[in-house]
Amino acid sequence: GAVVSQHPSRVICKSGTSVKIECRSLDFQATTMFWYRQFPKQSLMLMATSNEGSKATYEQGVEKDKFLINHASLTLSTLTVTSAHPEDSSFYICSARDPTDGGGSPLHFGNGTRLTVT
């Protein structure tokens, strides 16, 4: 089945630094990828839709200058948390759908990245 790989799984950084998270579709091409954020014991909140070759679409309330998204190829999207602060600490999950899997195909998720900003 379709696999989405996310790296790193865990990262600790100092306040003010930037962190890049990679999301790769391993056996399919994804023109669109989705980035979610999940706080402890809460649901997944969609942050942005990453579009290959064009600008990402951000959900309301998400700062696009803080969460930079780049989708440079059909198999790779990156999320960069710029000038990270402790309130950015969270679990970030990427996902993608295999377009060849039919209209009802589900999202396939990466394993997530736990970001801790100290």
Next chain:
Amino acid sequence: AQTVTQSQPEMSVQEAETVTLSCTYDTSESDYYLFWYKQPPSRQMILVIRQEAYKQQNATENRFSVNFQKAAKSFSLKISDSQLGDAAMYFCAYRNRDDKIIFGKGTRLHILP
């Protein structure tokens, strides 16, 4: 905008028994997809079952089945013969025509041995 509501924050079921998790949603679209995802402590999102809105027949995957009531906008998940490995957070999800998936707040399922 679409919304997904899971009214049961937590549920418990005895091992080998059956449990039903409820989900309702709100939409003005006629064509959409619904999913149940499971998130164990590892936090990996695992697809449990999917349902196309245009299909009247309820989806079934082994011990998991849904009761899809389109007019009522209800999409409940039934787990039969509950097993210890079923313990997890369960999210009901709606996929709209823009391919975005909206998740409910989740139901934490405990399996009692």
